[in-house]
Amino acid sequence: MIDLKEGVVEYLEIEGQKELKGAVRISGAKNAALPDMAAAILTDETVILENIPYLLDVSTMKNLLEHIGFRIEEKENSVLSFRLERVASLEAPYELVSKMRASILVLGPLLTRFGYAKVALPGGCSIGTRPVDLHLKALKKMGAKIKVEHGYIYAEAPRGLKGSYIHFSKKSVTGTENIMMAAVLAEGETIIDNAAREPEVVDLANMLKKMGADIKGEGTDTIVIKGVKRLKGTDHRIIPDRIEAGTFAVISALFDGNIIIEEYPYEYLGYVHALLEKMGVNVVKISQNQVVIKRSGRLKPVDIQTKEYPYFPTDLQAQFMTFLSVIEGSSKITENIFENRFMHVPELRRLGADITVSGRDAFIKGVKSLSGAQVKATDLRASAAMVIAGLIARGKTRIYDIYHLDRGYENLDSKLRLLGASVKRGFEEINS
Numbered sequence: 001m002i003d004l005k006e007g008v009v010e011y012l013e014i015e016g017q018k019e020l021k022g023a024v025r026i027s028g029a030k031n032a033a034l035p036d037m038a039a040a041i042l043t044d045e046t047v048i049l050e051n052i053p054y055l056l057d058v059s060t061m062k063n064l065l066e067h068i069g070f071r072i073e074e075k076e077n078s079v080l081s082f083r084l085e086r087v088a089s090l091e092a093p094y095e096l097v098s099k100m101r102a103s104i105l106v107l108g109p110l111l112t113r114f115g116y117a118k119v120a121l122p123g124g125c126s127i128g129t130r131p132v133d134l135h136l137k138a139l140k141k142m143g144a145k146i147k148v149e150h151g152y153i154y155a156e157a158p159r160g161l162k163g164s165y166i167h168f169s170k171k172s173v174t175g176t177e178n179i180m181m182a183a184v185l186a187e188g189e190t191i192i193d194n195a196a197r198e199p200e201v202v203d204l205a206n207m208l209k210k211m212g213a214d215i216k217g218e219g220t221d222t223i224v225i226k227g228v229k230r231l232k233g234t235d236h237r238i239i240p241d242r243i244e245a246g247t248f249a250v251i252s253a254l255f256d257g258n259i260i261i262e263e264y265p266y267e268y269l270g271y272v273h274a275l276l277e278k279m280g281v282n283v284v285k286i287s288q289n290q291v292v293i294k295r296s297g298r299l300k301p302v303d304i305q306t307k308e309y310p311y312f313p314t315d316l317q318a319q320f321m322t323f324l325s326v327i328e329g330s331s332k333i334t335e336n337i338f339e340n341r342f343m344h345v346p347e348l349r350r351l352g353a354d355i356t357v358s359g360r361d362a363f364i365k366g367v368k369s370l371s372g373a374q375v376k377a378t379d380l381r382a383s384a385a386m387v388i389a390g391l392i393a394r395g396k397t398r399i400y401d402i403y404h405l406d407r408g409y410e411n412l413d414s415k416l417r418l419l420g421a422s423v424k425r426g427f428e429e430i431n432s
């Protein structure tokens with residue numbers, strides 16, 4: 001991850017079809033690290049987070065917290081301490097929010113602790129419009145005065161937020177997290193109905209409870225939070241990244257099981273394992289947190305629908321599409337969460353995949369093999385799909401726009417190199 005001078009682009013070049021073997025360790029979850037970092041706003045004591053992945057999105061959240069006034073220190077590798085010593089700003093500026101939509105996670109904590117927050121309105125992003133209306137509606141229900149003007153959300157609750165009954169009309173991960181963080185310091189009881197059940201929501205609840213919060217029902221549809229006066233610091237270990245784990249499960253299945261995956265969060269991937277089994281792939285536990293992936297026979301096509309946890313995660317959709325593109329027969333993927341999350345399809349087609357899209361459905365006819373080409377990483381998870389494609393394709397695949405990869409995968413290229421893949425970064429001058 002380096003800053004590039006203008007006119008220079010970084011790419012990843014993969015020479016495909018190398019044998020992969022060895023062990024790989026799954027990093028801490030990006031989607032748990034970001035809310036857990038934002039939760040440090042809720043206390044004036046020190047919060048220590050372990051197993052922090054070094055990612056572009058984590059640096060963006062770090063910059064945002066430093067902008068607010070945090071002192072952040074690296075204690076040791078993957079361990080950071082956070083302390084809000086003196087508030088410098090209650091604002092999340094556009095430069096940071098535009099880099100990462102999850103910056104919206106500071107809204108709930110800032111508002112509940114300080115009675116004010118100004119957060120740039122996240123724009124649309126490549127995978128869809130992704131509004132934050134549900135976050136704002138819930139905070140209004142809790143008594144916040146909110147106006148959206150000049151591209152910013154201005155939220156005020158000078159006398160604090162009030163516990164309330166919040167029904168999410170649609171399950172939202174960061175929405176649930178934002179409201180949970182707002183509710184822990186609100187007056188009285190908050191009930192979040194139709195809450196997101198993702199393991200990262202549970203991880204945040206566990207951390208908040210260690211800080212002294214009163215939360216029940218996390219991991220179910222209904223979370224009940226009783227507000228407390230203040231929270232204390234804590235030391236918390238971030239859960240492993242189930243999306244990175246699922247990505248390596250796909251890679252390992254394609255190379256038929258010579259890879260040991262360590263720190264594998266087996267219990268978070270039950271639905272994905274059942275689906276892999278249908279495809280002829282078994283995830284075998286060889287110790288408490290190590291697995292190997294074994295094929296049970298010929299690989300089979302399958303139909304997949306993305307859906308909120310505990311079902312199939314949208315964040316693994318692109319990686320499974322690459323997988324299915326080389327399995328003989330017809331498969332279908334329906335994307336139910338984001339309306340525009342098939343941008344990787346034209347890129348996979350450049351590599352020889354046979355995929356057509358109609359609305360929210362992608363129809364995949366398995367081809368014998370893919371052939372290396374130049375492609376673009378169109379979003380974070382699509383970038384992983386391109387890497388997988390490059391690993392199995394004949395010849396060289398060059399992937400551009402790989403900053404997407406660095407946003408969410410810790411050292412994916414070096415992890416793959418350690419397994420024997422031929423993956424290198426390079427730079428190219430562009431004439432604009």
Ligand code: UD1
Pocket residue numbers: 030031034101102128129130131132133134135136170171172173174175196200314315337338339
């Ligand atoms: C989180 C994850 C992201 C994952 C997504 C879905 C983090 C940091 N990011 O994103 O990796 O792809 O969950 O699993 O955890 N929606 C609204 N109004 C809102 C909020 C959401 O209409 O106020 C819609 C979204 O457009 C989308 C759906 O609800 O269609 C789910 O989005 P949501 O769960 O909120 O995604 P994020 O929390 O942004």
